[in-house]
Amino acid sequence: MQQALLLVVAQRAGADPGPGSQVADVDHVASSGFPACLDVGVNSYRRCFEIAYYVGVAPMDVKNSVALVTGANRGLGRHLAQQLLERGAAKVYATARRPELVDLPGVEVLRLDITEPESVAQAAAAAQDVTLLVNNAGITTFADLVTGDKAAIRLELETAFWGTLEMVRAFAPILEANGGGAIVNLNSAMSWVAADRANAYHVAKAAQWALTGGVRLELAPQNTRVAGVYLGMTDTGHQQWWDGPMGDPAVAVRTMLDGLEADQLEIIVDDLAAGAKAALSADPRDFYPAAA
Numbered sequence: 001m002q003q004a005l006l007l008v009v010a011q012r013a014g015a016d017p018g019p020g021s022q023v024a025d026v027d028h029v030a031s032s033g034f035p036a037c038l039d040v041g042v043n044s045y046r047r048c049f050e051i052a053y054y055v056g057v058a059p060m061d062v063k064n065s066v067a068l069v070t071g072a073n074r075g076l077g078r079h080l081a082q083q084l085l086e087r088g089a090a091k092v093y094a095t096a097r098r099p100e101l102v103d104l105p106g107v108e109v110l111r112l113d114i115t116e117p118e119s120v121a122q123a124a125a126a127a128q129d130v131t132l133l134v135n136n137a138g139i140t141t142f143a144d145l146v147t148g149d150k151a152a153i154r155l156e157l158e159t160a161f162w163g164t165l166e167m168v169r170a171f172a173p174i175l176e177a178n179g180g181g182a183i184v185n186l187n188s189a190m191s192w193v194a195a196d197r198a199n200a201y202h203v204a205k206a207a208q209w210a211l212t213g214g215v216r217l218e219l220a221p222q223n224t225r226v227a228g229v230y231l232g233m234t235d236t237g238h239q240q241w242w243d244g245p246m247g248d249p250a251v252a253v254r255t256m257l258d259g260l261e262a263d264q265l266e267i268i269v270d271d272l273a274a275g276a277k278a279a280l281s282a283d284p285r286d287f288y289p290a291a292a
């Protein structure tokens, strides 16, 4: 297996980035097209951040994985736990904040509320054999940013950002000890678009998307693959308010796991997610006519 190549660029020309690092010529890296190499013009010198391009982080072997799924008592999480077992996972920890609601045969049930650090630490202590962490748990409060309940906006971030980060921090050493493994974050098409009555969710899912990219870089040296999943309206409790067309959660989860096995870093589940991603490069006046 090829090792990850971590290329650290000195913050100042000639600065020593530390033992084991390779110093590259700043101009060479800046012209190489890596978006992480930013010209921020601080103190009139160009500063580049760590750039990691990993040539050989191993793809996830779902078949023999020991998976842990958050929010596995219903919705996409329940499908994920079930389909991971069907694909031959050696063990699936189906976690829930109310474990008595997990009704899947063959899984190991653990109590876990991702917004409680103590609960996360207890789950990590109990599941030292995990090789695949699926950060599925999520909420939506329908809060708007300007007039919505600030506690609801905070809860969105507590769950999607801080809860996911707490899980990543607790399980990164476990994944490393078990050979690297993988993390999959259930992000959203809404990571990439704003929408009335879903803007707190948009902010939280955008933060989860950014977290996914940052953690991917940080965990590459320990050979942990980090993937993000992006999907639009899918028929779960999450979307009870919506009476328009929705995707089938079983099909969505099949696409997610196919993407993971195909070693995709951004698993785009449906057309809504593909359109949302494309919108990032569109003019906001075209994409949000109401705000034009």
Ligand SMILES: NC(=O)c1ccc[n+]([C@@H]2O[C@H](COP(=O)([O-])OP(=O)(O)OC[C@H]3O[C@@H](n4cnc5c(N)ncnc54)[C@H](OP(=O)(O)O)[C@@H]3O)[C@@H](O)[C@H]2O)c1
Binding pocket: 070, 071, 072, 073, 074, 075, 076, 077, 096, 097, 098, 112, 113, 114, 115, 135, 136, 137, 138, 139, 159, 163, 186, 187, 188, 189, 230, 231, 232, 233, 234, 235, 236, 237, 238, 239
């Ligand atoms: N369905 C969609 O259209 C859609 C689209 C894009 C992205 N997503 C994302 O996909 C993920 C799953 O969504 P879903 O549609 O399956 O939602 P869902 O049916 O509402 O299920 C959400 C799950 O997350 C759990 N949960 C919420 N907060 C938690 C916490 N603090 N700790 C532990 N578990 C917690 C819930 O537990 P309780 O039963 O205790 O509430 C439930 O098991 C979410 O991250 C969501 O944002 C969904």
